[in-house]
Amino acid sequence: MKQIRIIGGGLAGPEAALQAASLGCEVALYEMRPTRSTEAHQTADFAELVCSNSLKSESENTAPWLLKQEMRRAGSILLAEADASAVPAGHALAVDRVEFSRRVAARIASEPRITIHREEVTALDPEESGTLTILATGPLTSPALAPNSSVSPAPTTSPFTTPSPHRRRRHHRHGPRLHSCPIQDEPEGWL
Numbered sequence: 657m658k659q660i661r662i663i664g665g666g667l668a669g670p671e672a673a674l675q676a677a678s679l680g681c682e683v684a685l686y687e688m689r690p691t692r693s694t695e696a697h698q699t700a701d702f703a704e705l706v707c708s709n710s711l712k713s714e715s716e717n718t719a720p721w722l723l724k725q726e727m728r729r730a731g732s733i734l735l736a737e738a739d740a741s742a743v744p745a746g747h748a749l750a751v752d753r754v755e756f757s758r759r760v761a762a763r764i765a766s767e768p769r770i771t772i773h774r775e776e777v778t779a780l781d782p783e784e785s786g787t788l789t790i791l792a793t794g795p796l797t798s799p800a801l802a803p804n805s806s807v808s809p810a811p812t813t814s815p816f817t818t819p820s821p822h823r824r825r826r827h828h829r830h831g832p833r834l835h836s837c838p839i840q841d842e843p844e845g846w847l
């Protein structure tokens with residue numbers, strides 16, 4: 657039986673894990689939270705939406721609608737769970753983020769071919785044979801695997817001009833504020 661190691665329990669990792677398991681693969685799913693978190697995640701949940709709970713437009717013939725339709729036809733499990741977690745949002749598909757994560761976690765828990773490892777993967781072994789590795793660690797991959805990657809797009813204000821920063825709470829009324837600021841100069845070390 658094919659062994660697959662999937663690193664990352666955000667959105668891409670669980671989708672890959674569930675699809676691979678449904679095809680008969682033995683899956684080892686690695687997620688570093690809660691042992692180590694990122695600058696943006698707030699929970700240890702699988703499929704945490706780190707920002708907006710909107711999966712964008714459901715208006716026919718828009719690009720986000722087309723992408724979701726293609727994913728539905730391809731059998732996306734996470735999109736099915738998003739549909740099942742939908743909350744009213746006009747022409748968009750928005751989800752109850754807690755319910756969405758809960759449903760995805762339940763799907764993973766009910767799949768005996770998936771073994772969960774709550775640990776940070778700190779190295780990849782290119783010589784390793786027999787196991788396919790899917791790297792699904794997203795934009796906030798831990799420094800051990802991506803020492804030169806970009807950092808969270810929620811920086812301090814110091815390297816930025818702030819003539820009119822846009823401040824907004826993205827999660828809920830009492831959540832942390834994010835500041836969107838125009839960039840004038842490239843900060844030192846910017847990649």
Ligand SMILES: Cc1cc2nc3c(=O)[nH]c(=O)nc-3n(C[C@H](O)[C@H](O)[C@H](O)COP(=O)(O)OP(=O)(O)OC[C@H]3O[C@@H](n4cnc5c(N)ncnc54)[C@H](O)[C@@H]3O)c2cc1C
Pocket residue numbers: 663664665666667668669686687688689693694696697704705706707708775776777778792793794795796797798800801808809810
């Ligand atoms: C601040 C912020 C705001 C964003 N806002 C939006 C938005 O509004 N809309 C939008 O579409 N996208 C937004 N994004 C992008 C968003 O992150 C992606 O759309 C989505 O989360 C990508 O899914 P993913 O599975 O690739 O990565 P993630 O959902 O980030 O999942 C990656 C997982 O890998 C884990 N991981 C990382 N390194 C390791 C390691 N070494 N070992 C084990 N586990 C590891 C992480 O803990 C995480 O759970 C935002 C990103 C950030 C940082």
